[in-house]
Amino acid sequence: MRRIILGCVILVSMTWAKSVPVANDALYQKECASCHFGYQPALLNASGWQKVMGNLQDHFGTDASLSQKEHDAILTYVTQNAGNSKLTQGNTTMRISQSPYFIKEHRRIPERLIDQPEVKSLSQCAACHTKAEQGDYSERNIVIPNYGRWE
Amino acid sequence: MKKIFLTLSCSAVVLLAQEFNAPMQAYMNELAKEAKTQNASFERFDAKRGERIFTSKHVGKKGQEMACTSCHTVNLKQSGSNLNTNKTIAPLAPSANKARLTDVAEVQKWLRRNFNDVYHREGSALEKGDVLTYLINQ
Numbered sequence: 001m002r003r004i005i006l007g008c009v010i011l012v013s014m015t016w017a018k019s020v021p022v023a024n025d026a027l028y029q030k031e032c033a034s035c036h037f038g039y040q041p042a043l044l045n046a047s048g049w050q051k052v053m054g055n056l057q058d059h060f061g062t063d064a065s066l067s068q069k070e071h072d073a074i075l076t077y078v079t080q081n082a083g084n085s086k087l088t089q090g091n092t093t094m095r096i097s098q099s100p101y102f103i104k105e106h107r108r109i110p111e112r113l114i115d116q117p118e119v120k121s122l123s124q125c126a127a128c129h130t131k132a133e134q135g136d137y138s139e140r141n142i143v144i145p146n147y148g149r150w151e
Numbered sequence: 152m153k154k155i156f157l158t159l160s161c162s163a164v165v166l167l168a169q170e171f172n173a174p175m176q177a178y179m180n181e182l183a184k185e186a187k188t189q190n191a192s193f194e195r196f197d198a199k200r201g202e203r204i205f206t207s208k209h210v211g212k213k214g215q216e217m218a219c220t221s222c223h224t225v226n227l228k229q230s231g232s233n234l235n236t237n238k239t240i241a242p243l244a245p246s247a248n249k250a251r252l253t254d255v256a257e258v259q260k261w262l263r264r265n266f267n268d269v270y271h272r273e274g275s276a277l278e279k280g281d282v283l284t285y286l287i288n289q
Contacts, residue, residue, distance in 0.1 A: 035233055035235065035236050035238060036233075036236040036238055037238075057267075058212075060235075061212060061213045061235065062212065062213075062235055062264070062268055063212065063263070063264040063265075063267040063268055064264065065260075065263065065264060066260075067256075067260075117237060118237075120236060120237040121236075123236070124236060124237065124238075
């Protein structure tokens, strides 16, 4: 009986429902959604978040440094809510867009639809996922600028 | 007639000279003191020098030429766009965006980051004071 329950728990935590909980932390929204879309913590695993938070002075070529107090509060928030799903599995980088599942899901999108000014890069989730803010990444809510619905 | 003149000139002064709130003014005074320590001939901050700091190009953190205007544009009353992510940036001019230059911690944080991005180093007290003097009048 114990084993069955355990099996169920693992199954539930690994399921991928094409959606993640919203990033509803006010400090996180203020500090981590000022330059780009506020990535939900569940999009990256805990070790990825530790890498991101470990070098904000040189954050993908830009300075995103924070005071110690804000840094520590955000580190706690993202690691406590970090992801553990198909999307985060096997990702040893600090980019959501480098996870094996992410790469597989996005490999069929033509380069010109990504390079265009309305999108800029695959890091700009909300440019195509119209409900990204709500944590919804399902196919039915994808609209690529100058292309239209993906479905 | 005299009275009308007086009111007119008064409102003109109010329109031209935008003021820092008390905490921001205290921060400006700190910067002035620091600038004076670093260079005894320092007299006051200058908006013209600030404008040059804001519009001139430099080799930034990424090794590319850029300026403050690369993200904030030259028209500070209009929205800008982050050149790294294309995210819209609300206007920097206090006349168009009341929240600007009102929170010392916010201003310090962005000046630290933005000087690092554009100048590949932090700004000096003189540079920060000059650029804020330029911005407050926008």
